[in-house]
Amino acid sequence: MWATEEFRAELGAFLSAAVGTPDRVEPLAMRPWSAVWKVRAGGGASYAKQNCPGQAHEARLVQRLAGIAPDHVVPVLAADADRDLLLTADLGPTVHARGGAADPATWARITAGAADLQRRLVGRVDDLHLTVLAPADATTYVADAVGRLAALPADDPRRLAPEVAVLLEALLPTVERWSDRVEDLDLPLTLLHNDLHAENVVVAPDGGLRFFDFGDAVLGDPLAGLHVPLAMARESLGLPPDDPQLWRIADAALEVWSDLANPAELRAALPAALQLGRLARVESWRRCVATMTPEERAAYGSAPAVRLASLLDPPPLGAAAALG
Numbered sequence: 001m002w003a004t005e006e007f008r009a010e011l012g013a014f015l016s017a018a019v020g021t022p023d024r025v026e027p028l029a030m031r032p033w034s035a036v037w038k039v040r041a042g043g044g045a046s047y048a049k050q051n052c053p054g055q056a057h058e059a060r061l062v063q064r065l066a067g068i069a070p071d072h073v074v075p076v077l078a079a080d081a082d083r084d085l086l087l088t089a090d091l092g093p094t095v096h097a098r099g100g101a102a103d104p105a106t107w108a109r110i111t112a113g114a115a116d117l118q119r120r121l122v123g124r125v126d127d128l129h130l131t132v133l134a135p136a137d138a139t140t141y142v143a144d145a146v147g148r149l150a151a152l153p154a155d156d157p158r159r160l161a162p163e164v165a166v167l168l169e170a171l172l173p174t175v176e177r178w179s180d181r182v183e184d185l186d187l188p189l190t191l192l193h194n195d196l197h198a199e200n201v202v203v204a205p206d207g208g209l210r211f212f213d214f215g216d217a218v219l220g221d222p223l224a225g226l227h228v229p230l231a232m233a234r235e236s237l238g239l240p241p242d243d244p245q246l247w248r249i250a251d252a253a254l255e256v257w258s259d260l261a262n263p264a265e266l267r268a269a270l271p272a273a274l275q276l277g278r279l280a281r282v283e284s285w286r287r288c289v290a291t292m293t294p295e296e297r298a299a300y301g302s303a304p305a306v307r308l309a310s311l312l313d314p315p316p317l318g319a320a321a322a323l324g
Contacts, residue, residue: 001025002050009096013041014085015048016254018078018160032296036216038090046077046255047088054287056084062214065117065191068124072117072211074202091210104245108252110201110303111229115210115256118222119188125190125219131283133220134189137184138276139175142168142311145282149305151274157301164309171311177262178272185261185269192218192225194280197232200285216284221278223270226253227277231316246317271318275311282307 013062015022019041025048027035037048051058058183060081065073075089100106111259121128135140146168149160160168193200193217204210230250235241239246247267285303292300
């Protein structure tokens, strides 16, 4: 789709209306789920993006976020919600490119900033039109996903292996306990970035962090949004579970919610919330795979089943015993 003359003309008209006739439009990433271009026009640089149909909410979402919390998202130069075309300012290298992924303090800034963005959106998410993954629905979601993926033909790349399906079905009572533990906190549903890592964060001229790449976003329990950054921080820093540095990164986000729930209770429920956070990754991959070609599914179609099977793995932070 993105290689057609028709789309190139559509993109060119969108860019020209926003920043003038581009001097150069360079494709940076052309994947089944999204395409990104670096745009040079009028001596400046920016990034254009469009998502696959299953995730065609980003332009509308980021435009809304920029109005509510401009200190947390990259500046929006233009947005067409109907076509999910988004143009954002180039703020320079990502935090990862700057070496920030090796700094625990930077990870703490990322989790704290993301939690602050979540908190500002409380009570303002109804018109975001995002998939809702409430903790109360987790067991049903897992059961439905297992049934759907396990029933696919043996040669379908999306199929969940029968032996894994059996293990996940046996896990359902545990998923219900995770759900209960998180629900007991009674935290409001809010935005989960769902792909928050050091390559999706930049440093603004004022020194603050700005987030981008919200294509995978869903609505859910705020603590579930810590799954990706904690998993990536643990990998980048080479830390074992329950390392004090990982807990400090988590605590930076938990502090934002400490007026709504006891800090000790937040910590105790975090491992369960992190496991439920895996379902957001299942959902975003499901949305992407839905419109892939057969060739693309051969390469990426197993992703929802793989993410679903990861429920059998321990959380990136917190003792396994805490999940019982």
